[in-house]
Amino acid sequence: MMTTSSAHDGSHSLLRVWLCFTLLLCFRSCAASPRDLRFSAEDIAAVEAVLPSLRQAKTTFFEVDRPLRPPRGSSGPCSTLLLSHVFASTFNKPPVIAAYSPPSCLDDAGGGALIVSLAVLEWRADCHGAQYDRIFGVWLGGAELLRGSTAEPRPEGVTWTVNKDVTKYASLLAAGNSTLAVYLGNLIDDTYDGVYNTNLTLHLYFRRATRSPPPSSAPADRVVPVSRSLPLNDGLWFVVDNTTEVESTRLTVPPNAHRAVLEVYVSSHDFDEFWYMNMPDQNGPFREVTIHLDGKVVGAVWPFPVIYTGGINPLIWRPITSIGSFNMPTYDVELTPFLGKLLDGKEHELGFAVTNAQKSWYVDANLHLWLDPKSSATSGGLVAYNAPKLTGSIVSKSSDSIDGEYDATASRNISATGWVSSARRAATSQPHSPRGSPSCTRTW
Numbered sequence: 001m002m003t004t005s006s007a008h009d010g011s012h013s014l015l016r017v018w019l020c021f022t023l024l025l026c027f028r029s030c031a032a033s034p035r036d037l038r039f040s041a042e043d044i045a046a047v048e049a050v051l052p053s054l055r056q057a058k059t060t061f062f063e064v065d066r067p068l069r070p071p072r073g074s075s076g077p078c079s080t081l082l083l084s085h086v087f088a089s090t091f092n093k094p095p096v097i098a099a100y101s102p103p104s105c106l107d108d109a110g111g112g113a114l115i116v117s118l119a120v121l122e123w124r125a126d127c128h129g130a131q132y133d134r135i136f137g138v139w140l141g142g143a144e145l146l147r148g149s150t151a152e153p154r155p156e157g158v159t160w161t162v163n164k165d166v167t168k169y170a171s172l173l174a175a176g177n178s179t180l181a182v183y184l185g186n187l188i189d190d191t192y193d194g195v196y197n198t199n200l201t202l203h204l205y206f207r208r209a210t211r212s213p214p215p216s217s218a219p220a221d222r223v224v225p226v227s228r229s230l231p232l233n234d235g236l237w238f239v240v241d242n243t244t245e246v247e248s249t250r251l252t253v254p255p256n257a258h259r260a261v262l263e264v265y266v267s268s269h270d271f272d273e274f275w276y277m278n279m280p281d282q283n284g285p286f287r288e289v290t291i292h293l294d295g296k297v298v299g300a301v302w303p304f305p306v307i308y309t310g311g312i313n314p315l316i317w318r319p320i321t322s323i324g325s326f327n328m329p330t331y332d333v334e335l336t337p338f339l340g341k342l343l344d345g346k347e348h349e350l351g352f353a354v355t356n357a358q359k360s361w362y363v364d365a366n367l368h369l370w371l372d373p374k375s376s377a378t379s380g381g382l383v384a385y386n387a388p389k390l391t392g393s394i395v396s397k398s399s400d401s402i403d404g405e406y407d408a409t410a411s412r413n414i415s416a417t418g419w420v421s422s423a424r425r426a427a428t429s430q431p432h433s434p435r436g437s438p439s440c441t442r443t444w
């Protein structure tokens, strides 16, 4: 399978219409500083005061999402409270941690008769008073499971729940004891007094295991975190503050991997929270996260612009919040063509940069690896790899930095073709099978 990414032309006109809309809004509210598209608690309180129809008990906020249902014939759920915590003054403090042990229902199923058919991570929280929306992340053994923005509270209180399908992390959930870490950077002062009461629960559903080989959609056998290690006074994400910075870590890959997919988590903050409407002097409106393997660009992610609950005008995002705000999208980058390089048992450097970045981008990832159960070693090779430099430009049509007009373009193409071969060792009952000859070769 070719891994190819390039400019998505169709989205440009939509984005343009939307930019006009948001910029118009901005001119009314935030005159000279388009990057600071936020209302203060006092502004919001003033609006709340003249909207009597909104003055009611706790509001339930929600993001429109597909409901999660276990496959037919599943049993469960078996539910386990993983963490219960009140996030008050937590900004620049260590993440809240809890010891994680696989729930006993998972151990009981470990005999092989049952497998997880659906795993759901439930984040349930409430808050009242005044507070900004805050970013949070949940990590298990260093692998990120969930990233979201909190709901920006109302004086009478808000509550919201996120149910995320975490079945793809089944191997992590079953792997044994590890550490659950939750970072939610909240600040409390005389004005902003809202604390976030949070419960994190894991719901597991099971189905009978079959003898047939797992479908290609089966969860990875191993999930390797590509994040910062505890202890730290922040989330486990890397923080990228400018366009030249590359943040990386070193990892090894099991010798019998036959498929590798990097799942990237990303969120933009501070000067780049609204990067898609930045002016030329703010590095323009184009950003991408590039994936670096041993110094080479092997993939790129063009993130969807997620507007947090306090973004632009918080009144737009209640009670239905914007797409991805409570459960941020992640991006899969196929790294299988590069397995030939990774299967040598040595450490490799995997890193991230953000093209045109201003302060701050929070980026980390999980490397999902599928292993060959019938072989202790696979091999692979890269057949073709082409990653020319990004092209594009910003052309200003007016010099006025507020009411200006400019065109920004960007184009990126990364392609890689490789093969992976599984040298299935002959079973003792088949002594004539050629040893070590490739019996299964897949080409990407």
Ligand SMILES: *[C@@H]1O[C@H](CO)[C@@H](O)[C@H](O)[C@H]1NC(C)=O
Pocket (backbone or CB within 6 Å): 084, 124, 125, 126, 197, 198, 199
């Ligand atoms: C969290 O769980 C505790 C104990 O069951 C409960 O008292 C509290 O209301 C829950 N909080 C939320 C936000 O669901």
Ligand SMILES: *[C@@H]1O[C@H](CO)[C@@H](O)[C@H](O)[C@H]1NC(C)=O
Pocket (backbone or CB within 6 Å): 099, 101, 177
């Ligand atoms: C895992 O943690 C549980 C609960 O703390 C403990 O009882 C158990 O002995 C631990 N298992 C291992 C293998 O460390």
Ligand SMILES: *[C@@H]1O[C@H](CO)[C@@H](O)[C@H](O)[C@H]1NC(C)=O
Pocket (backbone or CB within 6 Å): 241, 242, 243, 244, 245
């Ligand atoms: C980019 O950020 C890195 C890490 O903070 C810093 O070392 C470097 O000097 C910065 N580069 C520029 C051009 O600001």
Ligand SMILES: *[C@@H]1O[C@H](CO)[C@@H](O)[C@H](O)[C@H]1NC(C)=O
Pocket (backbone or CB within 6 Å): 004, 006, 386, 413, 414, 415
């Ligand atoms: C991307 O690169 C590949 C390989 O070099 C090439 O075949 C393909 O046509 C390119 N696609 C675009 C859109 O430029």
